[in-house]
Amino acid sequence: MGVSERKLRDQEKIKQQIIDQSWLIVQEEGWHSLSIRKIADAIEYSIPVIYKHFENKDAIVEYFTKIGFALLADQLALTVKQNKPADQQLNNLAVSYWNFAFENKKYYEIMFGLGIPKCEVVNSVKEMKAASDVMMNCIARCMEEHQIDNSNLYLKLKTFWSILHGIIAIELISNQETNPEEVSPILKDAIQGFIISLKYKQN
CATH class of the missing domain: 1.10.10 (Arc Repressor Mutant, subunit A)
Incomplete structure (x- = not known):
């Protein structure tokens, strides 16, 4: 050598x-x-x-943030089964996202320290975009199955992501030492309401 x-x-x-x-x-x-x-x-x-x-501490944080989003994207992608109805897939995505957050608390904390990343940030970081694309594609498919115009697709993605993150963030604060044994019924109810919103034309 x-x-x-x-x-x-x-x-x-x-x-x-x-x-x-x-x-x-x-x-x-x-x-x-x-x-x-x-x-x-x-x-x-x-x-x-x-x-x-x-270069600095922020560069180290960015390194781990990218790893976290890459892991999340892989886990979400494994959840998607093309032969399943989109409604079911969205429910499965929510459960997979929940499990990721509580199985990888330290990653989740650094990934979302400042909340949901802005669109321009997501699009500029391939690891973030990969995770975002899995969710967005599933939402788009659900809207397509129910013949709903998807012109507000990005709004729906942000809503879906906000529901997941908001409820999980509360649960993380409330259960810092232990992991919940099952997905929060609040999350299940919120995702069901979100899915219903995808099935009907907005006035």
């Missing part, structure tokens, strides 16, 4: 140490405790070494 290859391997190893230690801090102390100095102390490197790999 040449010198340049060895240096590259060493740099990748350090970057992975930064990522691993950052996640360990988050798991043990929460996102609010994450800092460049704390990471540097933990991996026993100087602060400038951290900055060689991540």
Whole structure:
């Protein structure tokens, strides 16, 4: 192995140490405790070494945010079964989204620290867009099945996402130490109401 290859391997190893230690801090102390100095102390490197790999703490947060959305997109995509009615798929998506949030609390906290991301942000980050597209395509299919004009598709997507996030955020605050044994009946009721709204023309 040449010198340049060895240096590259060493740099990748350090970057992975930064990522691993950052996640360990988050798991043990929460996102609010994450800092460049704390990471540097933990991996026993100087602060400038951290900055060689991540511009600042926000860059580390962005790294984990993208991972979280990629995981969410994969989980939602696995839920969609093309041979099932769109109504059922939307219910399944809601359950899958709920399960993701409570099985990946730390990721969910960082993904939605500031609420639902704006459309321009979603469209500029492929991991966010992948998760958004799964939900939007399912909503579009439901509207199509019921012959409803989809000119307000983006509004419906934002409504669906807001219902999910709003109820889950409340539950996360209320159940910080434990995971609910089943999906909230409030969420089930809200999603049923949302699905009904997709079946009828708006005045």
